[in-house]
Amino acid sequence: MEHPPRVGRGGSAAASRFALAPDATLGDYAILLSEDPAKHDRNDQYNGGFTVAAFRQPLMAGRIGVAPARLPVLSGQAPTIEASLRHANGGAAKGWPVRMRATLNRTPTREKTEYGYKISASDWYVDAPDWKDRNSIVTLDERELTLNAGGSVNLALPSLPRKDYPYNLLLELTYADPNGEQQMLGEQATVWPAAIRVGLAAHGKPEIGRPLLLKALALDTKGARQSGQALRISARRARPGDGQHRNATTSYDALGIVCEGRSDALGILECPYRFHAAGAYEFTAHTQDADGRAATVAVETRVGAGPSAGKDLFMRADRALYQAGETARLRIDVPFAKANALLAVEREGVMETRVIALAGPRAQIALPILPAWGPNVFVSVLAIAPLTQAAMADPGARPDHAWGALNLKVGMRHRALRVTLKSDKPGYAPRERDKVRIHVAMPDGKKVPPGTTVAFAAVDEALLALKDNTSWQLLASLIHGRFYNVSTHTPLALPMGHTPQQQQQRAIQRVLESIARIQKGAPAVLESAMSLKRSVIVTGSRVAASDASEPVLPPAPKDRAPALRALLDNLLLWEPAIALDGNGEAVIEVPLNDALTRFRLVAVASVGSNYFGNGSINIDVAQDVQVSSGLPPVVHAGDRLQAMVTVRNAAKRALTLDVSARAEGVAPLPTRSITLAPGASQVVRWMVDIPEGRAALAWQLGATEAGKPGNGDRLAVSQSIAPATPVTVQAATLRELDGAFAIPLALPRDALAGSGSLNIAFQASLAGGMPGVRRWFERYPYQCLEQRASVAFGLPDQSAWGKVMAELPKYLDADGLASYFPVPASGGADGSDTLSAYLLALSHEAGWAIPDTERTRMLEGLAAFAQSKIKRAHWAPRDDSTARRLAAVAVLSRHARASAAMVAGVRIDPDEWTVAMLTDWLNVLRRVEGIPNARALQEQAENQLRARLGFQGTRTVFSSEKRDHWWWLMGNGDVDAARLLLAVRDLPPWRDDLPRIAGGLLGRQQGGAWSSTVANVWGTLAIKQFAGQFEAAAVTGRTGVTLASSQSPPKAVQWDAGQPAPMTLPLAQGPFELRLAHAGGGKPWVTVQALAAVPLLAPQSAGYRIEKSMTPVQQRVPGRISVGDLWRVSVDVDAQADMTWVVLDDPVPAGASIMGSGLGRDAAGATKGEQSGGPRPAYEERNFTRYRSYYRHIPRGRFSQRYTIRINNAGTFVLPPTRVEAMYAPDVFGAIPNAPLQINE
Template identity: 25%
Template structure:
């Protein structure tokens, strides 16, 4: 529709104020059908409003006439709303300015406003609300008609009476036909007045995506992995993902830099820096790591630290924390002696006198324990001392055997077990330790870690979960290098970094020591190979690796092709992966899919997830039938309560809760939203004294709520958000799902739900 605005600028002589808009505030414009015939005549079309551009016009320059007036013709969009008109004026000399503002309301005598949900799920049945508004001073009989694509409407039309200057709501019962997009057109006619509107609604598949994966390595030749045709899945979703890389080591620069630049210089921290630089120098040089100081600078740092440690050593051979002459600390002394060994192996000069005095302290470590040290603390320190003596060639397997016999493996810390594993030489004892360690590992298809427990004196040992994993990884590589756990524990450790490093000096140094052994054991050859893949008789692709790189290459095969290449649920096809050339190839085979069953049961493949709906204002607003169906009163506010259980440490976790299409999330971050209750301590990570949620970030979207965290410790967590029931109907709700984003085969889901808004 066209509107002409007239503005007086009034530029004449003398002082001139701001120009005044001539349009009257609250000016109302009438839109009518673009048909010359009456809407009552047979075949008379009803104009469909389709242009909803929020900007009606932008005119950068208009010149006034001799009377100071400027006229602008504007074709208004189809929005039935109030427009804001803003004018800025300037005189010919560019020295005087003025502004003016008014508004304009666009409306029809008869207006149609469909109030469709933001989305639908396949299987939903709902009532589409349509608001009809009479803007005249007389009652109006109106014929309302609706038609839709990808929706079945129970009623195509109805005749209603709208009081003068009033509005009513008409509902059209509808149900989804298939996933995709639904289009609804609604028209209303009363004599010469008419209006029509169209809405488009996405129709989602209410299936949760799932994934399974297997990991492996290829040193020579090829491997064949059978794959069965997935049953009862949507062919347009998911597929097979093949990921390859030439190293399990991602960038380790940040971890080394953390130790190099660590601001404090106790004996423990100096020793950790010596250990890290000595161990990782060759690895980082191979990968041409950026950001590290020059090699000469690093060597000077290590030499200086060794000299500082020598100056700290007490007469008893031990090392205090900060100053010579203070009490020697058993753990620090063992750790420094460990660092001196690693440095000597990399060619750094270590004083023979300092070495012998430190080893003498370690041989009689038990005599240096304070009386208040607990039995477990003493046992762990003795195990570490035996490990370091063994590195220096001072073997004492009989003492290690006595320690195991007196304490029992089950009463030793996992760190002590890992250190003693390297010392004992009896095959029976080695087998017992290997069995014990294997029984205390928690595995997924892609990663692994070990179960640990701590005491009140853990601070004396500077223990942590990551350090334990690293110590046991190092022992496994030494004693059982072909173990499948090796690559999994490496992946678990790498996934646990924050900003490229681990939590503290102890974690960083022991992880780096283990990765140094890993590099020299499994990745000593410079990669120079081509990886090729086949699915059945189809060639799927190839990746090439020349030289050391931390890059990962991905190849995707759509589900339609996976189904085509597999001959049925009982006739598997082979995924063949080959490697031609030198170096180790790492691979991940992942299968992602969406089940066609809309009534999914809860599933635990790494997480336990449960969802409930609770009334916020009146307990009667939300009820549940014996069959699990939820009933929610239209207009009611609802608390969505998610319970998430992690049975083990999880990394990069995403929690996604799909919304019933009849509900809309109340986002408290928006100024126009209603207030919602503040979360209590039960949903927070550390309790009432630190109000921090367990998740790092959350999103509220049209069809779902999302929460993310980089690290999730084992435990029970709660996640709450609030919504309002806006659209009556029966709605299918996909399961709530939690997964590790980078290992989606580790996941869990709640059951599907059915929600009736009434």
């Protein structure tokens, strides 16, 4: 999707809007900024992104952690775990059942600490033999508990194992969210071997006779520096021959204690160490906490035998962080008695320089901190010592010098705008309006400049619980720590005949004149002011942008039954530019919808390019009686499951409530009466049978106080129904009706009772499309770019085509070629010339436009491919380079972008070429000028095509069809027949053959459609063009329909009234005979399709053999599947041949959640152990009904795929078959039936 942003007043911010389709591709979307989108070699800048996912919005919030949180968790302790839950709009979840789990593993979390220090046990080595591997998990405790009246519970854990290295304590709180999903809150705590951590850094060049400065750093477990801590540094040297790096077999000679003492105010102990011999050295810093627990860390260095130029200069600052306007006092350890020095403030270049005088051994300088130095700068000092008198006599003498650098961190308080929000009140009822006052001030409290605007958003906190929006932290998003990226070169050759003082000054002058600052890598530049940073989560209609013209919801009446809550969007309002008045204030009115939740109101401000800030407040929307739906969003027809509704009493008195649930098509459910204490909640359950033959259920859930119908809540919920056994075409024919004909009919023996029907469609011409093909596209399940574009055309649906084209930019690679699935944000050259050629040809032939920018990029990429400027390597069973080049040039010729030079190097060999290559070659010869002997070559190509063309009964066939089945290029015999018809439709020698070719193309249909998406697109285009040329006679009169041996009476359609409507007749087992007769002018086309739902009763293997199993990851009750369990699904497939673009499609039970979405509330570590064997998927889909993985290439042999599901609903669940299919060779597939799944509470 490309959207030119609208730049607001002042030019500092821009706004852009785009709408996501309800069926938008799931996954991560990247937002890119481009100065010139039309350029082929444009430089797109990654600017953040968002995620589109299928999710259920959580209705509770909570936490779990070690109590008290301020204290570290230490080895040997018996910590207490505290957990709490509250409802999304406030109020403790009193009496709610939860499950708490504590596990251990040894993989520590690396923490950011002081630059240059290695911190104690920040890596693990071979020192932990008691764990089998770094990912192994040991369960410490697991309990099912009930929250107290305050919505919390504590769990005392047994004593933690004593280790001399850190490990992880993983805490999980699992509970049944009122949305019907089992959710998990997780926390990870590091178990430390001691309450003190120690760091060690070695500064300087390891060299014999030269001091190495060792710095030990004392920290607490949260990273705070500890002064007065006793520290000790010791050394040892590896024995010769034991290697350069420490391992389990290295032997050492101890060198004793280097130094010991107490840390200073910055938590540091410094001491120098001089090397006396070359070799590998290890230095160890050691400390103990107040209870005698030890912490150690070791660093290694290797000392060479030869000297190096220059000396090291050590620097340190008196503080870890400064603010603008403060003064940094730097201490410099100078290796000379006196020196002049060049001090430089640097950051990806030189910001400031000055010459200073230094006196050893330790000098101090004061450096005022400037605002422009945030968030950090590097201060370097190049010190130059004067030459001695003895050195003056040496013509090649150079002054001795030393260099050092220090990173100064500078806070950004001076750039942070003061943004505050104030609401009328903290709590509201549904459909009320909230007036929010926004105030913005400069960092010093002064007024902001005139014309300042703020962006405002009102978003459901539940959405942010799944994935936070970090783009609101504007200052942090824009200002990142900067890199040094500077090298200093010092040519210090000096002329003779001057005093040492003059020589030193001359040396400094030469350094200043010739110092070279070399940029290394890309600078960390400011990113866009509205960077999204993978923040927003949207799916379908759950998120809708607010519009000023949106109608205002009226307040709910209080004197009758409560209003039906239906508008539950989690985005209330988004205003990208609200103007502030002269006092830096604005008032905005936020219309609340029906959601009972907590909203976060956020204002984001910027002034120019230097000042940024944000502020936020929360408001709760609540009422006395609150109903929450726990219904699965999608179910299968035939499921029998528990429908769950959670009712909450938020009033301050006890309530007796009548709870109901009803939906048309579902057997009536009894009303339940419950009594709830103040603040209490209860889940009400009914067993529900999901009916067949419906696409959705419209539920109304309600709870009203007994005797007071106005006090209650009603909620509207839509639930989709997917067929467990889809209705498919069992037999079909497309016939031009000339008089009368009869068709015998019978449904398969295994067809489900009541699922059979007979669809009859009438057409005066095939130019309007074919019903069988349209139905095939309506049922097509897969979702790559080619398939989405083909389905949009095949339906035909211009709106769907427009949505695909809006998403097209994210499918184009760096060269402009289209990929089957979205290109990663990191970019790359993953596009396909074959897919690009197909999309451009389809667009040109059908007249369905591709946006200019994307069409230009694709044509330029295809031209580069045809000219061999770029290459695309992919797996193929034979050399297809000539075929791909011809296809590219043929498409370029449609757009007058092909030249004879593009085919000059092609070896012309029509005898060996496929029908597809001959067709492309024919098109190139007809459209491209300048090809030598074009007329003779065209005649040769036509003769080859005629020689291979044949007919078997009513089917068009080719003599080389088996050899020409190049499925990896999306081709087959159906595609070849259709493209041939299009290529020769206007060639006079072929005119008499066109009706037979067209009839033979129709004869290739099976079940009313051709074999693949590409075949159905080209077939539709070919028949449409043929019909436009040859069908001229109008159809008049009457067409009669009789289904013999059935109870259906004879029917008829009249043509004089216009296009007749399709006819649907019930069809039982039969056998029957369908009789059609036309009386009148013209020859109508009749499409007949016999439909039925036929379950798969036994495995099918036509190229793929499938095995499927489920194993528990977490199981509440051994031997059965229960709500709250985690199960690993394994699908193992034996492939009999290499294939490209293979899809694995596996259903999940209704209500189950597929782990690994990356959103919050996933079970911690649930996906560990999902190692799959074989190729990695090119793309994965996780939605409410199935897991799908798409593979670019599956080699012959065995491959496997693993994924993990969480069980959320009890009942008996029917599942469609598991299927593996080669998408462009659909006759290569495998399928297995899935037995109904019984899930217990």
